Structures are given as structure tokens and as C-alpha cells.
Amino acid sequence: MKHYEVLFIVKPTLTDEEVVAKLEFVKDVITKNGGEIAKVQEMGARKLAYKIDKYERGVYFVIYFTAPAELIAELTRNLRITEDIIRFITVKYESKQEVNAWEKLVKGLKLYSARKERAPRAPASAAPESDLAQEFNAE
Numbered sequence: 001m002k003h004y005e006v007l008f009i010v011k012p013t014l015t016d017e018e019v020v021a022k023l024e025f026v027k028d029v030i031t032k033n034g035g036e037i038a039k040v041q042e043m044g045a046r047k048l049a050y051k052i053d054k055y056e057r058g059v060y061f062v063i064y065f066t067a068p069a070e071l072i073a074e075l076t077r078n079l080r081i082t083e084d085i086i087r088f089i090t091v092k093y094e095s096k097q098e099v100n101a102w103e104k105l106v107k108g109l110k111l112y113s114a115r116k117e118r119a120p121r122a123p124a125s126a127a128p129e130s131d132l133a134q135e136f137n138a139e
Contacts, residue, residue, distance in 0.1 A: 001036070001066040001067060002066065002067065002068070002092060002093070003064075003065075003066055003092070003093040003098075003102045004035075004064075004065055004067060004072065004090060004091065004093065005062055005063065005064045005065070005090070005091045005093070005102070005105075006026070006063050006065070006075065006079075006088060006089070006090045007060065007061070007062045007088065007089050007091075008026065008060075008061055008079060008085050008088035008089075009048070009052075009058035009059065009060055009061075009085065009086050009087045010022050010023075010058060010059040010061070010085055011055060011058065011059075011084050011085075011086055012045055012055060012057040012059060014059070014084060018084070019059055022082070022084055022085065023040070023061055025078075025082070026061075026075075026078075026079070026085075027040070029074065029075055030063065030065050030067060030071065030075065033067070033068075033071040033074050033075070034067060034068050034070075034071055035065045035066065035067030035071050036065060036066050036067070037063060037065045038064045038065055038066065039063070039106045039108075040061065040062075040063050040064075041061070041062040041063075041064075042059075042060075042061055043060035043061065043062060044059065044060065045057055045058070045059050045060075046058065046059075053086055058086060064102065064105060064106050072090055072092075076088075
């Protein structure tokens with residue numbers, strides 16, 4: 001079983017019930033073909049980077065799952081023929097580092113730790129001049 005994520009965008013003109021039905025449809029395709037869903041993340045309605053089929057907005061969903069490789073062809077086929085899904089992308093996580101990142105995403109952890117707080121810098125007027133600056137001012 002390999003690790004995957006699929007991000008898909010649903011038309012913004014659908015009702016809430018229709019959007020949920022499309023999400024359930026994609027989940028059913030994954031589970032009926034031997035996949036196991038780890039997490040479903042609804043990202044909500046967002047503005048698209050560019051118009052797609054005259055739509056400027058879309059409802060985004062991300063599904064993290066493990067599945068055999070054969071499932072991806074069936075999932076892609078179903079997403080292509082579904083008219084209410086305007087875009088999708090499937091990502092495969094292969095290396096150990098990528099799989100670890102996938103597990104963190106599923107658990108909801110941050111991928112990168114926050115930067116350590118640095119000590120505040122002293123104002124420029126309070127900073128001592130360098131030797132080169134002192135020599136230049138002495139001339």
C-alpha cells in the first residue's frame with residue numbers, strides 16, 4: 001500500500017448537499033477499490049488562481065489515503081468524468097521523508113518547526129564601530 005493525497009475542486013454553484021455527495025462519491029471510489037482513507041480535509045470555498053470553465057471560485061477538498069497503485073487509474077477515470085469536479089491532482093508519497101511528512105499531515109502536525117526567537121538587535125547608534133570604520137573616520 002502506497003501513500004497518496006488527492007486534492008480536488010468542486011464547482012461553487014452546487015448546494016451543500018451536492019458538495020457532500022461529491023465528497024462521498026470520491027471517498028467511495030477510494031474505499032471500494034481497496035484504499036484506506038486516513039484523513040479528509042475540507043479547505044472550503046476559495047478563489048481560483050485563474051478562471052476554470054468560467055468559475056472564479058471553487059470548493060477545495062484534500063483526502064489523504066493509502067491504496068494499491070491500481071486504484072489511482074480508477075480514481076483518475078472517475079474524477080475526469082464527473083462534471084462537477086473542475087480540477088484535481090493526485091500526489092504519491094514515495095521516499096521515507098515524504099511518507100513521514102504525509103503522516104504528519106494526517107495527524108495535523110506542522111511540517112516545519114517554528115523558528116527560534118532571536119534576541120532583539122541593538123539600535124544602530126548603540127552598536128560599536130568596527131576597526132575599519134574607526135580608521136576611515138580618523139583620516
